[in-house]
Amino acid sequence: MKVLIADDELISRMITKAAVEQSGHECIVAVDGDSAWELFQVHSPEAVVTDLMMPGMNGLDLCRAIRSAEDESYTYVILVTSHGSREDVLAGMDAGADDYVTKPLDPFNLHIRLLAAQRITSLHADLARYRSALTEQARTDPLTKLHNRLKLTEDLAGLHTSARPGDYCLAMVDVDNFKSYNDLYGHQAGDAALATIASTLAAEVRASDAVYRFGGEEFLLVLRDQTSSGAEVVLERVRSAVHALQIEHSGDPDGVLTISAGVAAYTEGHRAGTEQLLKEADLALYAAKASGRNRVAVSTQGSSPN
Structure with a gap:
């Protein structure tokens, strides 16, 4: 002592x-x-x-x-x-x-x-x-070992505590046709698939970024110091990595489990609150789903060419 x-x-x-x-x-x-x-x-x-x-x-x-x-x-x-x-x-x-x-x-x-x-x-x-x-x-999801929505709420609030918060992007990610996967292969297989996809998401982003289980088969990525175009590149890489897992899904047109993602940006000229950003990311995700799934869509609010 x-x-x-x-x-x-x-x-x-x-x-x-x-x-x-x-x-x-x-x-x-x-x-x-x-x-x-x-x-x-x-x-x-x-x-x-x-x-x-x-x-x-x-x-x-x-x-x-x-x-x-x-x-x-x-x-x-x-x-x-x-x-x-x-x-x-x-x-x-x-x-x-x-x-x-x-x-x-x-x-x-x-x-x-x-x-x-x-x-x-x-x-x-x-x-x-x-x-x-x-x-x-x-603050941890027991299945995927990712942070949960409680930690997400705290972290998003922390992003706005400084006098001038930095730019960041939110990406809402959803596993495509996951209900039918559970119906075909069972919930145990579904849980294993979610855990595998979660670890893939975490592995494909930087240490300064964060991945959360948002609920069910949905995940939320917080990408710090990132423009919407940069976030789109990141999410395309993430989407490709999940596709490369080749998790068989006979009920999906691609024959494997895939993800769709919607991106919203907190940037100069678009200093929206977190609730608004989450809504924009969710709408972009809906657009990706409507366009055929297994793709990334970016909200037009606050998007930038660089």
Whole structure:
């Protein structure tokens, strides 16, 4: 465990450092509260042992700063007081300290508190990992392993949070004649086909782009820093890659599973909202379907020749 010590008294600092290292922990030493805060931001220690009274930022100020800076991680704070008065202890707990020891420091007492610190911070780290996993699970489609509509909504909102959002394109993709595929081959085969097509879509776009399962046999691609003509080239490549999978479909005129796609662009001169862009991509997809399927159509709104 990484432990930060903050104490302006040399002898007290040396005793605390020796006790921490004898307990088997890595030690970082600060000579006052201000330098402790700087070291905390650089090293992110699991535990802090801080004197109450220090020049500049005192122990209470340091506790408050640490608590206000925490997000997923947790730092165990042990306050060192000269007398262990009730007022000092209560003030420390109110400021965010977890425990306290008194001067002169007893290494055994500190060792016991560092054991508790290790257990508590380990539990907090486990909880943070579980929360992260649950957050990711809530935003992932279980069949295709692509992100789902919840993540899409968040990401589309994020594209518009900056003062000047960059150009991007949305592409609505639909598997052609998929209902008849399920009827002919069964839902298990249909699920396997969707998973294969999903991985193909993800493999054919850049790392900066994103692919989502929109629902059923529909997918949504977000292509960043892309014009409509550039997006059309990308989707033609994607369409060709899916066709090359040669997933047999006797109920389709091509004899294999294919996709159709509709593209809408968020570009200079066409700063439409996301709902409007989704509608435009959907209408373009409908046009691709109406034109015979297994093709890409681009919305005329915001399209550009370059």
